[in-house]
Amino acid sequence: MSYLRFEKAVMTNLEESLRRELLRTNRSGAYSSSTLVDCNTRKYHGLLVVPVPEIDDENHVLLSSLDCTVVQHGAEFNLGLHKYQGNNFSPKGHKYIREFDASLVPTTTYRVGGVILKRETIFQAYEDRILIRYTLVDAHSATTLRFRPFLAFRSVRQFTHENSVASREYHEVENGIKTCMYAGYPDLYMQFNKKCQFVFQPDWYRGIEYPKEQERGYASNEDLYVPGYFEIPIKKDESIVFSASTKPIKTRTLKSLFQEEIGVRVPRDNFYHCLVTAAHQFHNREADDTRYLLAGYPWFKCRARDTFISLPGLTLAIDEPDYFELVMSTAERGLREFMDDKPLSVKIYEMEQPDVPLWAVWAIQQYAKYQGRDKCMEKYGQLLIDIVKYIEAGGHPNLRLDDNGLLYSNGRDRAVTWMNSTANGRPVVPRSGYIVEFNALWYNALRFAAEMEMNFGKTRDLAVLYLDIAAKIETNFYNMFWCEERGHLADYIDGQGQNNFTRPNQIFACALPYSPIPEEVQDMVFRAVRQDLLTSRGIRTLSPKNPLFKGIYDGNQHERDLAYHNGSTRPWLLKPYAEAGFKLYGSAFVREAREIIKGFEEDMTIHGIGAVAELYDGNPPHHPHGAINSATATGAILAIEYLIDKYKVEE
Numbered sequence: 172m173s174y175l176r177f178e179k180a181v182m183t184n185l186e187e188s189l190r191r192e193l194l195r196t197n198r199s200g201a202y203s204s205s206t207l208v209d210c211n212t213r214k215y216h217g218l219l220v221v222p223v224p225e226i227d228d229e230n231h232v233l234l235s236s237l238d239c240t241v242v243q244h245g246a247e248f249n250l251g252l253h254k255y256q257g258n259n260f261s262p263k264g265h266k267y268i269r270e271f272d273a274s275l276v277p278t279t280t281y282r283v284g285g286v287i288l289k290r291e292t293i294f295q296a297y298e299d300r301i302l303i304r305y306t307l308v309d310a311h312s313a314t315t316l317r318f319r320p321f322l323a324f325r326s327v328r329q330f331t332h333e334n335s336v337a338s339r340e341y342h343e344v345e346n347g348i349k350t351c352m353y354a355g356y357p358d359l360y361m362q363f364n365k366k367c368q369f370v371f372q373p374d375w376y377r378g379i380e381y382p383k384e385q386e387r388g389y390a391s392n393e394d395l396y397v398p399g400y401f402e403i404p405i406k407k408d409e410s411i412v413f414s415a416s417t418k419p420i421k422t423r424t425l426k427s428l429f430q431e432e433i434g435v436r437v438p439r440d441n442f443y444h445c446l447v448t449a450a451h452q453f454h455n456r457e458a459d460d461t462r463y464l465l466a467g468y469p470w471f472k473c474r475a476r477d478t479f480i481s482l483p484g485l486t487l488a489i490d491e492p493d494y495f496e497l498v499m500s501t502a503e504r505g506l507r508e509f510m511d512d513k514p515l516s517v518k519i520y521e522m523e524q525p526d527v528p529l530w531a532v533w534a535i536q537q538y539a540k541y542q543g544r545d546k547c548m549e550k551y552g553q554l555l556i557d558i559v560k561y562i563e564a565g566g567h568p569n570l571r572l573d574d575n576g577l578l579y580s581n582g583r584d585r586a587v588t589w590m591n592s593t594a595n596g597r598p599v600v601p602r603s604g605y606i607v608e609f610n611a612l613w614y615n616a617l618r619f620a621a622e623m624e625m626n627f628g629k630t631r632d633l634a635v636l637y638l639d640i641a642a643k644i645e646t647n648f649y650n651m652f653w654c655e656e657r658g659h660l661a662d663y664i665d666g667q668g669q670n671n672f673t674r675p676n677q678i679f680a681c682a683l684p685y686s687p688i689p690e691e692v693q694d695m696v697f698r699a700v701r702q703d704l705l706t707s708r709g710i711r712t713l714s715p716k717n718p719l720f721k722g723i724y725d726g727n728q729h730e731r732d733l734a735y736h737n738g739s740t741r742p743w744l745l746k747p748y749a750e751a752g753f754k755l756y757g758s759a760f761v762r763e764a765r766e767i768i769k770g771f772e773e774d775m776t777i778h779g780i781g782a783v784a785e786l787y788d789g790n791p792p793h794h795p796h797g798a799i800n801s802a803t804a805t806g807a808i809l810a811i812e813y814l815i816d817k818y819k820v821e822e
Contacts, residue, residue, distance in 0.1 A: 174440045175273040175781055182208060182268040185260065189382070192216075192799045193277055193780050194468050195294035195301075196452040200230065203294050203301050204469050204799075207780070208265040209279075210252040211236060213383040214393075215327045215469035219359070219415045221299045226355050228472070228518075232323040233359045234415045235395050238264075239290070239305065240317040241283050242402075247317070248283040256378040256392055273780050275438050285311040293432045300416035302429050307405045316411065317402050320361055321376065321395040324352035327470070330393035333375040337396055341371070346422040347414075350398055357417040363403060364412040364425035372399040388727025442772045445781040446809050450485040452782075453802045454494065461504075461517060462497035467785055467798030475522045476589060477803055478502055479530035480743065483537035484806025488813040492542055496550070499534070503554055506531055510561045525569040525580045525587050528558045529612035536619050536684065548627040556633065559620045562613070563640070570609075576643030577605050577651065578613050583665075588676075590712065592735035600736045604665030607652055610644065611680040611687060617641040618685035641685075648687035652677075659699035660688075673703050673714035675744045682747035682754065690755070697751050707770040708787035708795075709804075710744035712736045715789065722790030724797075738789035739796070742771070743803035749811045758818045765815060768808050783808060 181187045188208045196202040201221040205211050217232035238251030250264035267281045279290045287308040294301055307314060325331040341350040347362030348369050377394045385391035405411055412425040420428075439445045455463040455473065464485060466477035478498065486495035505517040506528065515522060535555050539547035562570055562578070569587060571579040580587050582603035590600045617637040624634040652660040654669060660677035661669035678700050680686055681693040688696070703714040713720050713736070721734035745767055752760040770793075771783055778784050779799025786801075787793040 173272050173274040174445070175776060177207060177271045177776070179269050182271055183265055185210075185265065188265065191777060191780055193273065194452065194782065194800055195277070195292065196468065197294050197296050197299065198454055198456045199297075199299055200455050200465060201294075201299040202230070202468060203292070205236070207271055208252050208268065209236060210254060210260070210265070211379075212254070212381055213469070214330060214381055214389075216381070217323065217327075219299070219301045220327060220469075221357075221417060223356060227326065229326045229328060230469075231326050231356070233356070233417070234301070234361075235321040235323045237303065237413070237415070238262075238319040238321070239288075240319070241281075241286055241288060242315040242317055243284070243286065243310075243312055248286075250281055250283075250288075251319070253321075253376070254380050254382060256380050274440055275436055276433060280308075285309065286314060288316075291429075293429060293436075295416075295428070295432060296435065298416060298418065300414055300418070300420070302425070302432065303413045304410050304429050305405070305413070306410040307407050310407050313404070314406075315402055315404050317400050318413065319397050319400045320415075321397055322350070322352060322359070323393070323395055324356050324359075330390060331395065333377060333394040333396075339373050339398065341369075341398055343369070344419055347401070348398075349419070352396060360414070360416050360419045361401075362414045362420060362422050362425070363401065364414075364422050365403065367401045367403045369401050370399045373397070386725070387731070388729075439781050442775065443812065445775050446783070446805055446812070447489055449782045449800050449805045450489060450809060452800055453481070453485060453805075457518065461501040462494070463501060463518065464498055464802055466803070467801040468779075469799065471798055471802075472520055473518055474520045475502070475505070475527045476524055476530055478519065479527070479534040480589075481802040481806035482534050483541070484746065484808075484810035484813075485802060487537060487541040488806070488809040492538075495538060499538075499551070502531070503551075506554070506558070510557070510566060523569075525567055525578075526589075526606075526609055526612065528562060528567065529609060529616060532558055532616040532619065533612060533683070536615070539619075539623075540684075544623065545627065548623055552623060552627060555620055555623060556628075559616055559637065560633075562616075563636075572640075574643075575647040575651075576640045577610050577647060579605055580609060582606070582663075590676075590736040592732045594729055594732045599732055602663045602670075604663050605651060606663045606676075607660055608676040608679040610648060610652075611683055614641055614644045614648065614687040615683040615685045617644070641687075644687050648680075649689075649692065652680075653692070657699070659696050672717055672719075673699065675700060675704050675710040675712060675741070675748075678710070678744065678747045678751055681751035683750075693751065694755055697748075697755060700748060705748065706740050706787070706789070706791075706793055708774075708793040709740040709742040710748055711738060711740050711789045713738050713789075720789065723788050724786060735786075740787040740789050740793055741785075741804075742783055742787070742801070743807040746807035746810050749814055753814055753818055761815055761818050764811055764818075768811050771808055 191207045194204045205216045219234040223231045241248045249262035269280045269282045272278045277292045281288045289306040291304045337352045341348045349358040349360045351358045375394045380392045453464045463473040466474045505519045509522045535551045586598040592599045621634040621637040654671040662674045704711040721738040724734045724739045778795035782800035783804040784795035785797030
């Protein structure tokens with residue numbers, strides 16, 4: 172039985188099928204995404220969505236959708252589906268769907284009277300090209316397929332509307348046409364593997380509505396341009412392959428290309444394979460051969476903090492150290508350029524955030540754990556020392572090393588931690604001063620750098636210096652951060668004193684290999700997080716006992732910004748929680764760790780199919796929200812899977 176299979180009852184029920192989204196990506200950052208029934212519900216959805224660097228740094232929807240109509244004896248059965256204003260759906264092609272299977276490639280089976288038509292979709296791995304194969308499984312009379320392309324040619328952050336500027340010009344190419352609506356955009360090539368007839372019948376389809384944007388309080392409708400339609404006769408057992416790309420293709424190769432692409436796909440036949448496939452979707456290779464990890468789909472780019480947090484789980488935990496090294500090579504270049512106060516030559520956002528170098532050290536430490544300390548020192552020893560030197564010398568404009576050994580960062584006016592949502596230009600959670608995870612990471616970085624220098628370095632002087640600073644932290648961290656009345660660590664300490672809200676950031680003081688607090692205190696912190704913040708879908712960002720807690724992530728943008736870090740549940744925080752659990756309780760924690768990730772297997776068939784969401788409601792039943800595939804969430808669960816296997820073997 173297929174792992175990601177949906178029957179007719181789910182597919183024809185729009186309440187069920189429209190909330191399930193599918194994603195296909197390639198290595199350039201281009202993608203194809205829609206709902207299970209191919210009805211776009213976001214402005215980010217589209218059949219062919221590609222970066223257009225000549226215009227800006229955004230992705231652009233070229234081909235929004237492709238409606239297929241089955242024609243027999245002059246009768247037309249349109250298999251497409253669009254939502255129009257007034258909650259009107261047309262042409263309601265979902266009623267012909269018999270099943271959908273995404274275990275290898277997304278496959279939809281339609282039945283129209285005596286016609287059974289199968290539709291399989293693939294996004295080419297190293298080209299900006301969507302491939303769709305239509306196979307006529309059964310038919311009792313002559314059948315023709317008619318295809319109407321819906322064109323957008325706009326940024327994923329905008330909408331297009333009927334206008335007189337859009338070009339209607341098209342040119343015939345081999346078994347298809349090429350067209351371009353606006354200057355500056357690449358041509359869109361739409362081709363088939365066999366000869367087709369194109370009928371030029373230009374029109375705008377007006378008032379198409381995207382309910383996900385409506386829910387978020389945004390503008391939610393647009394007009395899409397249809398230049399005409401293609402017609403192709405098809406026989407029983409015949410397959411027709413459609414290609415849409417920014418480059419032409421020799422159409423005789425389409426069938427073999429489709430089969431080749433299927434051959435390199437990993438079947439998503441279990442939870443682990445879904446996670447590995449999802450991990451590969453974040454891989455991004457630029458024209459200069461630099462490698463990145465995108466933070467999530469469909470809207471996130473490569474972000475520095477997310478890269479270092481997710482990189483070990485997405486690569487090392489699945490035995491792919493080569494890609495870790497490729498991404499780290501790009502990230503190291505960006506880090507060094509930032510530390511040397513030079514313009515960045517890499518496409519990594521938010522490199523200026525003060526905790527980024529601390530997370531970089533943590534990622535290097537993870538490499539040492541998976542690949543060995545000698546190999547780590549050889550590859551990243553100099554980078555490790557340079558980062559710690561940079562912080563210790565006060566090189567970062569928003570990291571101050573005080574005499575007590577702790578780091579101080581100003582986050583009053585601008586968010587400086589991963590809790591970075593803003594409202595009216597101000598941080599929703601203004602974490603400032605001595606921030607708990609900054610200083611836990613700093614202590615860990617000092618101890619790790621000192622040990623690496625002691626064992627592999629040429630001089631002990633740096634190791635002694637770092638251990639001296641670490642000793643100061645050991646003396647001051649507990650006294651500064653411990654909240655006696657709460658029985659856990661403060662979230663941050665500023666000019667107003669301790670902020671003693673129960674938040675998850677304190678878990679890093681327990682999870683990191685080197686902790687500035689004794690084991691009995693780690694145990695108390697761990698239990699506090701477990702009691703107030705742990706859910707079946709991650710760690711809450713704020714205790715439900717707090718009056719600021721918002722357990723449901725919904726409403727307009729402002730309301731969601733307020734809930735983003737004040738109650739929503741984050742899967743990625745389960746990794747430090749699990750690391751702390753294994754560190755404190757050893758193999759006895761295996762059972763709880765299994766329970767922690769068990770719920771996500773149920774989520775493989777909701778929200779993003781075969782993927783883990785960015786966040787969940789803080790209140791049960793913890794509905795998923797945000798990015799349909801999140802790098803930090805996926806990396807965390809893969810890392811927990813690795814830890815479970817490791818401790819099972821040790822046991």
